[in-house]
Each structure stands twice: as structure tokens, then as C-alpha cells.
Amino acid sequence: MSVPILYTLRQCPYAIRARLSLALAELEFEQRDIDLRRKPAEMLDITQKGTVPLLVLENGDYIDESLEIMIWSLNKNDPHNLLLTHAPHFFAEMLSLIARNDHKYILALDHYKSDARHYNPEVTIYRKLCESFLSDLESRLSNHKYLMTDTLSLADYAILPFIRQFSHVERQWFRQADYPNIKQWLSSLYQEPIFSQAMKKYPLWDNSRSTVTN
Incomplete structure (x- = not known):
């Protein structure tokens, strides 16, 4: 293959994360948009894990963890200095913040989504667990425009998709919630052309026709 192949699911x-980092x-x-109910054989031939994102490199190696794809991409080319190489101590802090998102927060978020979807009256329990992380982000954003500094970083793009998901669970509740800094942060990132590029809708990939190359 001449370029890496990304198996992906739009939402x-x-x-x-993976699409954002490759674009950034x-x-x-x-790009190969797929339906997880009908996983293509080409994808399963690479790994039976069957999850997205899956980035297949030119040499046949693959990366199937989203944060690893982000770091791999930005190590290849980081024109916006999202790894904050001018301040190396920030990198460890970024990874720590992302780890909190990827473990404790996402676990609570998954429960919150499930409870809201099934009209569980205890939905507020997991919402409040999510809010402990959101409160930290709100505080950070009161000190600077983005999560680490006044410039965008890996942390912003790694955490964005999951705060976006939280905001969609109970949209009316979130509109009224007291998170002005997070709402401004989301709005700012949504207006970035790179976000529209990453969220562009493509038809599902079909190996009988040519695919989209970004």
C-alpha cells in the first residue's frame, strides 16, 4: 500500500481522535468508514480484535489504540506543536490528564449514557461522577484558553470527542449546566476547520470501489 489505511466509524x-490527529x-x-455489524474481511485479516480505529501502516504493521495513533501521527509531523515540545514537562502532564479521561471518566460516561438511554432514575449518579472530571476541566479553562495553555495541545483533541459525547447525552440538561468555560471551549473547537474535516460524512467503504484518500 502507498499510504496508511484507517478503518473508522464516524461517531x-x-x-x-484518530481522524483528527491524522488531519492535524x-x-x-x-479512510475506510465501516459498519461494525458487517466488519470487512480485510480488516479482520489484520486483527481479529475488530474495533475502530484501526490504522494499517504501509509496512503492514498496525495501531489499534486511538491515543497511540495520535502520538504516532504527531511524531511524524506536528506543524501546530500540539505535543508542546517547547515545554517538555507539559507532555507528562498531558498524558496524565488524558489517562484520567480514558479510564475513570470514560467508565462513568459509559454508565451515564446507558442509564440515560434506558431512562434509569439513577442517571444522576454517573452524571455526577462525570462532573468531577468536568469540574477540573472547567477550572483549567478559567486559567487559560485551552486545557494546557493558551494554545491548543494534544490534550484538547484527545479529550474533545468524549466531552462532546457527554454534552449529547442529556442535551437540555447540558445547555443549562454551569460550565461556561467548557461550552466556550467546545464551541471554539467545533469552529476549527479541522473538526469539520474530521467529521465529514463518507459512504461506507466497499472494496469493490475506490476509497477516499485524505
């Missing part, structure tokens, strides 16, 4: 927050790194890649 999956992990896959959004200005890397050419082939």
Missing part, C-alpha cells in the same frame, strides 16, 4: 469518539499532522491516508 465513535476513539475514531474521531497533515498526513495522507486512506
